[in-house]
Amino acid sequence: MAKAIYKKKIKPVILITNDDGVSAPGIKALVQAVKDLGKVVVVAPDKPQSGMGHAITIGHPLRLSSVEIFDEVEAYQCSGTPVDCVKLAVDKVLHRKPDICLSGINHGANHSINVIYSGTMSAALEASIESIPSIGFSLLDYSIEADMSGAAYYARLLVKQLLGKKINKHLCLNVNVPPAPKELLKGLKLCRQAYAKYEERFDERNDPHGKKYYWLTGEFQNFDKGKDTDVWALEHNFISVVPVQFDLTNYELKARLQKVITSKL
């Protein structure tokens, strides 16, 4: 994998990954949108990895192979999760940290609680943990034929804007784009993650041998009426931008718990 070592840094190195797999239209649209802004290298899963969250592969080894999918762009497919892709790209493909890591464009929403389950956003968060600024892009359209032009347009503008500035090394943005024509999009809106979740129920079926199995289904419910949330922004045709972090400490609860939990039981 030595050919990806960049001894002279002329252009910023842009690592691109996703969770829909290296052959998904969304990653193609993202590569196309930013390929002239830097040296783009793709390391993405060799199969769909939606809902993989921050899973890593520890029980078995990973495979990595080059693929020719994108015009004039070095690309690899990896047998692991989106987070594995980021780790492997840094150690075995780039042999350095890229200047920025982009993930997506995801086919489907990653606003509100989805950020927790999303392979797309976990790849971006992994980059942020490794001190690589990152952005995850998602389009609120699950269709494989979704029109990516609006999302790609704003992805390019945002990346261009950020590359021109000194970026916080832990910057991680969760960008979601409404499923509307580009001309109807109202621009970027900084938001907080809405308190919204899925009310799950499992579809119970019997296999041909009479044994039960369960399909995860559920309905999205927004419990958050704030106008500063990603869900609100998306409902009003804004592109939501939520800065996310990997420190999960609940500082407010920590302060309150001092009274409840005695230091010595």
Added chain:
Amino acid sequence: MAKAIYKKKIKPVILITNDDGVSAPGIKALVQAVKDLGKVVVVAPDKPQSGMGHAITIGHPLRLSSVEIFDEVEAYQCSGTPVDCVKLAVDKVLHRKPDICLSGINHGANHSINVIYSGTMSAALEASIESIPSIGFSLLDYSIEADMSGAAYYARLLVKQLLGKKINKHLCLNVNVPPAPKELLKGLKLCRQAYAKYEERFDERNDPHGKKYYWLTGEFQNFDKGKDTDVWALEHNFISVVPVQFDLTNYELKARLQKVITSKL
């Protein structure tokens, strides 16, 4: 799965899961420690699921079957991830939300950045998302023969203490226990998540057919010198207790980014 419907709530319902699998010694120690504090029901993965993070199973269906592993305790194994176990337990086993969800006792550390990769903690966080107070327990000893007695003792004390109080429905505690004899443990200490991570490198090997494969390895590095962190507490033989949350919004960065990202590009 109707036998687990509790029409009359006499004792609190305690859901127990883990990521090492239903047959791991850690979950047995946890069940044993708290089984007289309520009606315990176990729904845990049918195989090890370490490092699965917040992964959910969406591309294929799940299996669920009862197992007789624990004395006088209803238990099920599930073919999915730890997060799947929590979802399935609520919808198809308990048919209600349990009063508390416990996860563990994990064989290995889940302090600092481990919380992000951990199936144990993701199961607890999933419960918290579903408004079920939860605690994940981990022992800093990866061995299958690890001495769980100290961890089990403090798990029991903590659960007993919390069940006697009105608990915040989103309470989620990440509890890590040092690998020391019970008498050397200094008690519980409320902490924040340390900024510490793994410096990964992949071990590159060739298979018998000459094709490369990669094993994830890495060294733990603590970049955080604070004395209020979980890593500090564990190094000083305290049991670290970090309240964690599922709102990943980085509010500080959000405020700062208003100047950088224009609302309309």
